[in-house]
Amino acid sequence: MSTRSRSVVTIADVARACGVGTMTVSRVINGKKHVSEEMARRVEEAIARLNYQPNEAARTLKGRTSRTIGLIVPSLSDPFFSQCAHAVQQVAAEQGYMTMLFACEANRSVEAEELSQMRARNIAGILIVPSSENSLEQLQELRRSGMPVVMIDRTFAGIDAGEVMVENLEGAFRATNHLIDHGHRRILCVGYDREYNSIGERIEGYKKAMQTAGLSQQYILVKRGVPIGPKVVASLRSAKPPSAVFTLNNVTSVAVLSALKREEIRIPQQLAIIGFDDFELASLLAVPLTAVRQPATELGRHATRMLIDSLRTGNGGERMTSRIVLPTELILRQSCGCEPISRIARPS
């Protein structure tokens, strides 16, 4: 009863039960082409009766690639990535693929290690929010061997892979302009991870808006791990204190918001703020946050579809040039200085 024998029933058992060859069973499992109606019925009945389930390891060993895709994200603690991951898993499952999950923690060596695990497991394709230049070479090698790769949210040059991005520049441009429209002249741009092109594009958007308006730019761009809140607070006491701040991602927004709260700085009166990246609780904050919403779910969905498409067409060996860029949306709340939308009078 407790022998460690899983999947006890094999294709041979089914074949025997029907008095046919294993090939016939295999054909039925894989789309029943060239099998007579009646035969197919008999085999299917036996499969159901014996509760047979094909062993994926065996199929993989022959077919060289498993119906599993790998997903590498920096972290699942960040709601943006977890939402994305959720969408990936959903779409993959719908299409009959399983998802192997990896959270690399933006750790260089971990990402490389994970990539090599992927290869060992005959993963069909890779979805990655790339965090490290170090694993680039390995990624490229995987590509060369024909494994399809799709980069999500940010990309590295030199990798021949599909890309699903967001309109970072446009979103940041609009956000900054909105602040300018509110009359702000000294707008500070704050954030982490400037080495990623997603963040880089947001910075460009900010820059473009400031330049267009003839305003001078101010930045606080630090490395991950450096507490950024105190720096923003300190800038408020400088000779030219900013009257508004544009934060480059949600981690930054939360860090800045925490510091402002701690220092009892009033938003938006003393400092207005717009963040890139919206999140569920943004509207329930002490001062509801105006934010650039990124379609995290759509990002995951599109990327997964792109990957599976290239798996189906089997053109992973060719160049993967697809690129999708999704629009962002500026969600106006109060932290930018906008008034709360007056509620419709409710009938008592």
Next chain:
Amino acid sequence: MSTRSRSVVTIADVARACGVGTMTVSRVINGKKHVSEEMARRVEEAIARLNYQPNEAARTLKGRTSRTIGLIVPSLSDPFFSQCAHAVQQVAAEQGYMTMLFACEANRSVEAEELSQMRARNIAGILIVPSSENSLEQLQELRRSGMPVVMIDRTFAGIDAGEVMVENLEGAFRATNHLIDHGHRRILCVGYDREYNSIGERIEGYKKAMQTAGLSQQYILVKRGVPIGPKVVASLRSAKPPSAVFTLNNVTSVAVLSALKREEIRIPQQLAIIGFDDFELASLLAVPLTAVRQPATELGRHATRMLIDSLRTGNGGERMTSRIVLPTELILRQSCGCEPISRIARPS
């Protein structure tokens, strides 16, 4: 260059390169017992030089179980589960296991389907936040065939599996008592998913506290999908309006908070609130939320360790009776009526 041939180099290639048998290479890969020092060195050098990587599918086909564990959670959108999932993935990776991810969306048929996929993929063991009674039988069948299973956060009776829970009753008891200490007499208990024992225990904790204090209980317990906020608001206009509310999980807390905000009901003056489940932004809310903190990360860590332990000892075939119950913590903020902690004067 672009043939779909991954993992081109096999164990045979390595063996040939060293002029040894494949067995010797296999031994080196798997812990180098009974291999001479020099031989091991030679083989390892060849492995590195050829960039050889053992094919997991082949190993699995022989060994019957892959170094992969399956994780089934209801959703990754809920930060509690995504944090938990993150911890699982981390610990598993440290121990050399990969994580196959499934988000079942509390969908009965999906959970069952996923479970059967697990079997097909020779998964070594299962970590599950169970959502459905429907898949119980299947889980139990998996158990019978020797697959170790650990349930996280909530459990179903009749499944012989490891359990990692949280002190739900105690946490809820303490939270309710705290509200009573603030002078509240009419405390409403609100939530979803009463069918889960985790939620059931929280209800018991509330009940115990109310009974001990000689107070009468009030409940709003609804099915998933039903908007719960409006019901809480409505109760405020009843003959015996509650002066405080205890919410049974974070989804409920957020729903109630949203409704209270919409109706401009002041917290804690008009209605005090304590929620079960803490979250990152709780302290940045309009009124910082007092909450029972669950150690999501610890939950994931312990569960993964428990699973891997039973994989190592190979006692999956025997009964899995381990049970870990982690403590919760009441995080006092302002929504319960407590005063904000006075800040330490900062040197200007």
Next chain:
DNA sequence: CTGAAAGCGCTTACAG
């Protein structure tokens, strides 16, 4: 300490 043989459960050509 080392290796030749057999086989894990499936699928890919190849015949009929």
Next chain:
DNA sequence: CTGAAAGCGCTTACAG
């Protein structure tokens, strides 16, 4: 439409 043979890349006994 159907099946016997061979082999995917590894590991498990079994010999030396």
